Amino acid sequence: MSLVHFVYGFIFISLFLLWKLINACYISPVRTLRKLRSNGLGGPTPSFPLGNLSDMKQMLIKAKSLSSSSLLSSSSESISHDIHSSSLPYFAQWKKLHGKVYVYWMGVEPFVYIADPEFLKEMSGKVFSRNWGKPNVFRSDRVPMLGECGLSMIEGNAWARHRHIITPAFSSTNLKGMVDSMVESTIKMIKNWSTLLGNSSKLELELDVEREFPVLGGETMAKTNFGIHNSEVENTLLEKLREIQISLFKHTRYVGVPYGKFLSMRQTLKARKLGKEIDGILLSIINARREIIGVEPRQHEDLLRLLLEGEDHFDGQLTTKELIDECKTFFFGGHETVALSMTWTSMLLAMYPKWQDELREEIKEVIGDKDDIDFTMLARLKKMGWVFNESQRLYPSSPNLQRQARSDIQVGNVVIPNGTNIWIDVVGMHHDPDLWGNDVNEFKPERFDGDLYGGCKNKMGYLPFGFGGRMCIGKNYALMEYKIVMSLILRRFSFSVAPSYHHFPTYFFSFRPGSGVPLIVKPL
Numbered sequence: 001m002s003l004v005h006f007v008y009g010f011i012f013i014s015l016f017l018l019w020k021l022i023n024a025c026y027i028s029p030v031r032t033l034r035k036l037r038s039n040g041l042g043g044p045t046p047s048f049p050l051g052n053l054s055d056m057k058q059m060l061i062k063a064k065s066l067s068s069s070s071l072l073s074s075s076s077e078s079i080s081h082d083i084h085s086s087s088l089p090y091f092a093q094w095k096k097l098h099g100k101v102y103v104y105w106m107g108v109e110p111f112v113y114i115a116d117p118e119f120l121k122e123m124s125g126k127v128f129s130r131n132w133g134k135p136n137v138f139r140s141d142r143v144p145m146l147g148e149c150g151l152s153m154i155e156g157n158a159w160a161r162h163r164h165i166i167t168p169a170f171s172s173t174n175l176k177g178m179v180d181s182m183v184e185s186t187i188k189m190i191k192n193w194s195t196l197l198g199n200s201s202k203l204e205l206e207l208d209v210e211r212e213f214p215v216l217g218g219e220t221m222a223k224t225n226f227g228i229h230n231s232e233v234e235n236t237l238l239e240k241l242r243e244i245q246i247s248l249f250k251h252t253r254y255v256g257v258p259y260g261k262f263l264s265m266r267q268t269l270k271a272r273k274l275g276k277e278i279d280g281i282l283l284s285i286i287n288a289r290r291e292i293i294g295v296e297p298r299q300h301e302d303l304l305r306l307l308l309e310g311e312d313h314f315d316g317q318l319t320t321k322e323l324i325d326e327c328k329t330f331f332f333g334g335h336e337t338v339a340l341s342m343t344w345t346s347m348l349l350a351m352y353p354k355w356q357d358e359l360r361e362e363i364k365e366v367i368g369d370k371d372d373i374d375f376t377m378l379a380r381l382k383k384m385g386w387v388f389n390e391s392q393r394l395y396p397s398s399p400n401l402q403r404q405a406r407s408d409i410q411v412g413n414v415v416i417p418n419g420t421n422i423w424i425d426v427v428g429m430h431h432d433p434d435l436w437g438n439d440v441n442e443f444k445p446e447r448f449d450g451d452l453y454g455g456c457k458n459k460m461g462y463l464p465f466g467f468g469g470r471m472c473i474g475k476n477y478a479l480m481e482y483k484i485v486m487s488l489i490l491r492r493f494s495f496s497v498a499p500s501y502h503h504f505p506t507y508f509f510s511f512r513p514g515s516g517v518p519l520i521v522k523p524l
């Protein structure tokens, strides 16, 4: 090949790559924006290449400075549950300006924002569960934490196959076999609290429950679903997962911005390294279990055994990578969500002692004084169910749901073009006065008395566990653990909000307390 051919070839390839880049980063997004606008969807004006990210950052800084001035008086009475306006101010403000369905941009990625349950109902009626996509823009970003092949990330036939293998792990027959383990771990935590109390000169203890519940959640998840009984391994996994979450979501990052990863390289590399370390730990757990599968005693069908047996039962075995990613997904999704639900519930019960008394009455009636909790008792803890529902309404463990259209979706006059990302603002719907009435930001568990949807005007407006076939697979496990833990604690302790508590719910992947939830715990 002559030099001239080489130079022409080089120029041609460079121009082709440049054209592809301009098309992906500019022409295609502008075309999508025009399409969505011509469908009547409004929204904030994006700028290139950040989209609306800098507006979002500015609005958040402003809302934070407003709430930090009110932090100085963070007494129980001054705590507001209106977390939509304070923690997601951009969505709250754009909703006022553009309605409950609009388009906003993360970098060059368009997101159709939805906080209209009727629109969501019609849209979800058009798409089968296995045809929903998960936004590609988040996929590579979340790999260190959730892997690529775990249930929450995969689509199509792979999703259907994994869901089919995993579902029996959470059947009622199987859940029954996990009760004793959950009781045992909770009693262990309570004994630690009692020892701390015994060592203290006071009759009460200040405890940050945000630190306590993830450890408990991690331990029960490890025992009941992975057959791990080694607190050192659990703690290492939990610590690393927490660090990944902080490095991926707590700091400003540029998701959706072309080459945005390079702008937060340090966090990205740190998360990747931690992700690999977690993979290594999980692989050794999987290998150890492979050695004893078939000969170990069976107490219940734990998740890891089903996944390993799924290797043999189905066309195309689960690869080692699929196994690791599934373990990661469940370890993270299974402990964090439940721990957060117990953390926010404890804060709410500390604020409203009347509800502690109501629950104690119910626990006494249903369970009595023993620690012998029977699976059938849990369904009879009705008021505790209302408290769970109400705390999920105000502080949902999964504040949003994300999808990506895999074909054009027509909803009324609107066509959501193939490839568009969809952001369902669950917390926005849970705090919408049009759906719940003027007392929307008040803690009123009684709204769920005899009504699974708490009086919400539209059933798609209350989605703590998601919707359709993609609904949370661990819902019954979560409720079971919540009821066991809260019953055992409430029977022994009362709690109130510590003066050092600052109400500062912060959104990073989930809603976390900005600086822990210190409570004053007193033995009864």
Ligand code: HEM
Binding pocket: 151, 152, 153, 163, 329, 330, 333, 334, 335, 337, 338, 341, 392, 396, 397, 398, 401, 402, 463, 464, 465, 466, 467, 469, 470, 471, 472, 473, 474, 475, 477, 478
């Ligand atoms: C209070 C506790 C929990 C809440 C509020 C919650 C919430 C949710 C929500 C909203 C979804 C739907 C996500 C979507 O549509 O994209 C989901 C999915 C999922 N949840 Fe949970 N969850 C909880 C506990 C658990 C537990 C304990 C486990 C495991 C044992 C678990 C495992 C999963 C998995 C694997 C998925 C993905 C399901 C799929 O895509 O097919 N969750 N969860």
